Amino acid sequence: MPHDIRNYIDGRFETSGNTFDDINPVDGSLVGRVHVAGQDMVNRAVAAARAALSGPWGRSSGAERAASLHKVADGIEARFDEFVAAEIADTGKPLAQANTLDIPRAISNLRFFAGLAHGRSSELFATDTADGAGAINYTVQKPLGVVAVISPWNLPLLLLTWKLGPALAAGNTVVAKPSEETPGSATLLAEVMHEAGVPPGVFNLVHGFGAGSTGEFLCAHEDVDAITFTGESATGSAIMRAAAANVKALSFELGGKNPAIVFDDADFARALDGTVRSVFSNCGQVCLCSERVYVHESLFDQFVAALKSRAEALRIGWPADAQTEMGPLVSRGHRDKVLGYYALARAEGATVVTGGGVPEFGDRRDNGAWVQPTILTGLPESARCVREEIFGPVCHVAPFATEDQVIAMANDSAYGLAAAIWTEDMARAHRVAQQIEAGIVWVNCWYLRDLRTPFGGVKLSGVGREGGQYSMNFYSEPSNICIKL
Numbered sequence: 001m002p003h004d005i006r007n008y009i010d011g012r013f014e015t016s017g018n019t020f021d022d023i024n025p026v027d028g029s030l031v032g033r034v035h036v037a038g039q040d041m042v043n044r045a046v047a048a049a050r051a052a053l054s055g056p057w058g059r060s061s062g063a064e065r066a067a068s069l070h071k072v073a074d075g076i077e078a079r080f081d082e083f084v085a086a087e088i089a090d091t092g093k094p095l096a097q098a099n100t101l102d103i104p105r106a107i108s109n110l111r112f113f114a115g116l117a118h119g120r121s122s123e124l125f126a127t128d129t130a131d132g133a134g135a136i137n138y139t140v141q142k143p144l145g146v147v148a149v150i151s152p153w154n155l156p157l158l159l160l161t162w163k164l165g166p167a168l169a170a171g172n173t174v175v176a177k178p179s180e181e182t183p184g185s186a187t188l189l190a191e192v193m194h195e196a197g198v199p200p201g202v203f204n205l206v207h208g209f210g211a212g213s214t215g216e217f218l219c220a221h222e223d224v225d226a227i228t229f230t231g232e233s234a235t236g237s238a239i240m241r242a243a244a245a246n247v248k249a250l251s252f253e254l255g256g257k258n259p260a261i262v263f264d265d266a267d268f269a270r271a272l273d274g275t276v277r278s279v280f281s282n283c284g285q286v287c288l289c290s291e292r293v294y295v296h297e298s299l300f301d302q303f304v305a306a307l308k309s310r311a312e313a314l315r316i317g318w319p320a321d322a323q324t325e326m327g328p329l330v331s332r333g334h335r336d337k338v339l340g341y342y343a344l345a346r347a348e349g350a351t352v353v354t355g356g357g358v359p360e361f362g363d364r365r366d367n368g369a370w371v372q373p374t375i376l377t378g379l380p381e382s383a384r385c386v387r388e389e390i391f392g393p394v395c396h397v398a399p400f401a402t403e404d405q406v407i408a409m410a411n412d413s414a415y416g417l418a419a420a421i422w423t424e425d426m427a428r429a430h431r432v433a434q435q436i437e438a439g440i441v442w443v444n445c446w447y448l449r450d451l452r453t454p455f456g457g458v459k460l461s462g463v464g465r466e467g468g469q470y471s472m473n474f475y476s477e478p479s480n481i482c483i484k485l
């Protein structure tokens with residue numbers, strides 16, 4: 001039974017009368033009706049967030065905020081299956097992934113940043129230089145104020161809590177706008193916030209689209225102090241323009257066209273397993289996925305053949321089936337984009353090693369957003385399919401001869417988010433990793449995350465870093481106080 005997916009403003013759930021359909025990409029069925037927050041609702045959400053800064057939340061200690069975050073994490077744990085079901089209904093991702101990655105990681109995000117919640121911690125400097133003789137300086141960490149959290153659809157709750165956790169830990173208040181494709185788990189989170197007794201206005205949720213809609217209203221709002229955004233690079237540019245008028249603090253985690261490099265000394269089986277994961281996980285809809293695979297020429301044919309048989313063996317099916325490894329794309333709209341690239345690849349002269357089309361089920365899944373896992377070869381590095389982010393279960397595999405050549409190929413990209421290197425030679429691993437233009441380089445692994453480490457990208461892949469203290473630094477404002485003795 002489709003239900004109403006509501007906004008959460010100043011501690012109350014609100015409908016708007018202006019709705020759109022939330023569609024399940026497995027079979028095109030209706031999940032719910034999403035109530036769009038217009039300009040007035042966004043204004044009220046921002047005003048509520050502003051007001052909450054001068055309420056009990058604004059005076060709270062780090063320990064109190066940590067307790068609130070743990071309570072919210074407890075609340076998600078208590079309703080774990082509902083969160084899993086909401087995430088699956090919106091994305092079609094396999095149960096095995098939502099159960100072990102999306103929802104558990106969302107819980108860990110909140111608990112991890114609860115551990116970093118601080119009071120108004122201070123650094124003290126006794127100054128005895130010529131121009132500051134006889135003074136003490138101390139630095140107070142303050143929240144930024146009202147933070148807009150704009151999140152994408154690929155890992156909905158995981159990526160929302162990744163930003164929400166540190167924003168709240170640092171004492172900010174938040175207006176969150178989840179993707180229009182995946183509003184379900186964020187709305188459950190608002191219920192959990194409410195049940196956990198988070199004060200009204202501290203967490204607000206507004207639903208709607210981006211340009212000309214809720215997202216833009218929020219980003220252009222003059223009373224929003226900072227925007228933290230995960231999504232496409234082009235959207236990042238639009239948000240930057242909207243934020244320019246009153247110079248908001250920005251943190252952007254954007255797109256990627258990530259290389260994986262398989263050297264001739266790699267452990268073949270490990271490199272193959274890792275590459276299968278890095279290309280096809282979440283139906284290729286992870287910003288960190290490898291879309292460009294470079295394989296040493298001595299292994300090329302063998303590696304492509306092995307990758308082909310692994311891609312063809314991937315179990316594509318119903319999300320609830322514990323055996324399922326790959327679900328659909330997030331929407332028919334996104335499928336049109338991915339299929340457009342499959343067609344473009346052929347037009348650009350690619351060899352389609354496997355896939356390139358749509359699986360047929362002969363049941364209601366044929367109304368969904370499925371595509372085949374796809375491997376391409378034979379394109380020049382200048383081809384659009386090698387340069388542009390596709391965000392589907394697809395990679396292009398190219399041979400290389402030397403270390404210098406593959407470093408140049410990997411770096412010849414407008415993006416710079418992540419890279420994976422497969423080699424048993426640790427000197428080479430360090431040498432190559434340090435030359436790759438990316439925010440994150442994995443050696444003999446992929447998507448191994450320690451929440452303390454800096455996360456973000458270079459070039460079109462982002463602005464700033466989040467993770468551990470990097471997050472706390474972004475979500476806090478140091479204020480120095482100098483006292484003449």
Ligand code: NAD
Binds near residue numbers: 180209215230236252
């Ligand atoms: P998207 O940019 O289309 O949308 C992301 C969010 O921005 C949505 O909530 C959307 O409504 C909102 N939005 C769109 N236009 C807006 C505007 N003009 N003003 C304000 N808000 C606006 O991204 P998506 O399609 O949801 O997600 C996929 C993209 O996200 C891919 O490019 C992927 O690489 C990237 N991504 C990056 C990371 C990372 O950490 N670097 C992580 C996940 C996804």
